[in-house]
Amino acid sequence: MPGLFTAEVEAQKKRGVLIILTGPTAAGKDTVMKALLQKRTNLIRMVTTNSRPLREGEAEGTDYHFVSREDFEKLISEDAFVEWVEYLGHYKGGQKKHLEEALASGKDVIWRIDVRGVKNIRTIIEEMVEDPESSVQSAVFVFLAPPDLETLERRMKARGSENEQVWAQGLNLAKWELEQFDDCDYLVVNEDEKLEDAIKAVESIIEGTHRLILS
Numbered sequence: 001m002p003g004l005f006t007a008e009v010e011a012q013k014k015r016g017v018l019i020i021l022t023g024p025t026a027a028g029k030d031t032v033m034k035a036l037l038q039k040r041t042n043l044i045r046m047v048t049t050n051s052r053p054l055r056e057g058e059a060e061g062t063d064y065h066f067v068s069r070e071d072f073e074k075l076i077s078e079d080a081f082v083e084w085v086e087y088l089g090h091y092k093g094g095q096k097k098h099l100e101e102a103l104a105s106g107k108d109v110i111w112r113i114d115v116r117g118v119k120n121i122r123t124i125i126e127e128m129v130e131d132p133e134s135s136v137q138s139a140v141f142v143f144l145a146p147p148d149l150e151t152l153e154r155r156m157k158a159r160g161s162e163n164e165q166v167w168a169q170g171l172n173l174a175k176w177e178l179e180q181f182d183d184c185d186y187l188v189v190n191e192d193e194k195l196e197d198a199i200k201a202v203e204s205i206i207e208g209t210h211r212l213i214l215s
Helices: 004-014 029-039 069-077 096-104 115-130 149-159 164-178 195-210
Strands: 017-022 043-045 081-087 090-095 108-112 138-145 186-189
Touching: 017 029, 017 115, 017 195, 029 043, 029 108, 029 195, 069 081, 069 090, 081 096, 081 115, 090 096, 096 108, 115 138, 138 195, 149 164, 186 195
Parallel strands: 017 108, 017 138, 043 108, 138 186
Antiparallel strands: 081 090
């Protein structure tokens, strides 16, 4: 029979960490996530479900799990999602089974999610962590943000927009998003020309979460 110390060490080796990465528009979430996926061989992306048609260059099960609108609504009625939203006439969301399957592999899973989605899933994720039958044993919420509102506004302008009304709406939403960090466990500032620092900070959070003693 292994001792308690040996059992904990072995559990940490097998335990997959769920990283929820969120933050305002223009924070650099996609850039940081892609860099982490390239650097960490034990990290995979949470593949969510979408009711829109598959686009050229996309692959089923890699970019999204594609289903019809009717099938998505059936999944909603079956409480299959951790969270879901309707955007521009199509549904998108993360299924519980896909999250469980990904973490059951022992790999870490990164889930890039909208700030509004975090408010919806925090309690659900915590309940999954506390469930001994769940593969979600360890989860951490990371809020990625620019250093200040002026930087956020400049980055958004650099992206361009269709018209002034769209720009104003997007900026107002981004200002609100910037203030929602208290739903997360960690705040990581992504400064201009210091992307690697932000990537290393998120990596440190992942490593630290792996070493938490849960038993």
